């Protein structure tokens with residue numbers, strides 16, 4: 001794939017350092033030597049695509065070999081696009097588009113049913129067939145007073161865990177609950193160590209290293225959080241910033257939220273990227289004490305092979321609809337297909353029938369993950385419903401007990 005003098009090709013091991021330098025340039029980052037070394041090691045095992053203008057590397061993208069849960073709990077191979085960088089001297093002349101075309105060709109060749117990414121800016125990836133596959137909410141608790149609860153907290157013992165033991169202590173629990181929600185990728189030990197426990201918040205360098213609290217033995221829940229001291233002279237209380245909270249059920253979650261809200265010398269608990277159906281807002285006895293500050297797309301998902309992706313998810317109710325899929329990038333996905341599915345069966349094949357629904361690839365990905373109902377997309381004018389009732393029939397089939405969610409970001 002060429003655009004003018006720019007050629008898109010693999011980035012050899014020997015160019016990883018240059019690729020990282022480009023990525024640090026465009027993301028305005030200057031990581032320390034240890035982090036650079038980690039990134040180099042990480043990239044050496046990844047698919048790496050570059051855009052070269054002569055010998056100059058002007059574009060770079062890499063794909064993590066992720067495995068992501070889809071509705072129903074199955075795990076699918078899902079390359080995780082990352083490090084997407086185009087030199088400021090070469091922006092807006094199609095370098096990213098050319099790299100994406102190459103990546104789609106590679107992913108199709110590999111037989112990847114899905115691809116995913118976390119976007120730096122939400123406006124970029126819809127044109128490439130990615131739609132929000134999970135959403136996250138920022139939730140704040142006013143913890144200047146004890147958290148009032150409508151459910152009895154689980155009174156088993158809480159323990160603070162040495163952060164270094166996190167991969168062994170928490171990974172099996174996370175892994176056992178991961179498939180309950182779509183959109184969660186399997187974490188390697190390196191991911192736990194390097195993405196969770198070693199990450200720093202560049203926007204807030206005053207936050208403490210991660211602290212970890214666990215509930216019960218066997219484990220019934222945990223929270224990873226960091227704290228920041230208040231300003232004594234200005235009279236502002238400190239902050240508890242929650243990175244992840246997982247629990248068996250509402251009583252266990254209540255215990256962990258109560259613990260976080262009770263931490264001395266702090267007055268706010270803030271949690272980013274919470275699932276939109278987090279029960280906290282419901283079981284808080286004083287709804288004014290818990291507020292949802294904003295909701296944003298988290299993991300963006302693309303159905304690289306629509307049929308394979310649909311075949312791997314569960315179907316909550318019978319559906320029989322003809323869907324016209326508009327996909328300018330992956331032509332094998334485009335066309336009208338009859339979807340016949342139920343809890344016991346699945347078929348998806350080209351049809352000459354008139355479509356009941358017309359949907360763009362990006363919106364199909366969002367509907368697939370059950371991140372938004374198709375009916376909402378119809379109401380927004382994004383999906384066209386040619387046959388009345390088709391969207392609600394499809395929604396009943398796509399429905400999942402819990403909303404998709406990923407707490408990770410990258």
Ligand SMILES: CC(C)(COP(=O)(O)OP(=O)(O)OC[C@H]1O[C@@H](n2cnc3c(N)ncnc32)[C@H](O)[C@@H]1OP(=O)(O)O)[C@@H](O)C(=O)NCCC(=O)NCCS
Pocket residue numbers: 026027083084085086087090091092093094095096097098118119120121123124127
């Ligand atoms: C974002 C980035 C990769 C885009 O690369 P690029 O080579 O300029 O993109 P292209 O020229 O291929 O653009 C393709 C299309 O996307 C649009 N686009 C690209 N970046 C966009 C942005 N940040 N916001 C909105 N639209 C964008 C272009 O306008 C173009 O639209 P068109 O097809 O209607 O003409 C590049 O600007 C960059 O490296 N930014 C800093 C790092 C970053 O944000 N990376 C993304 C990480 S998820």
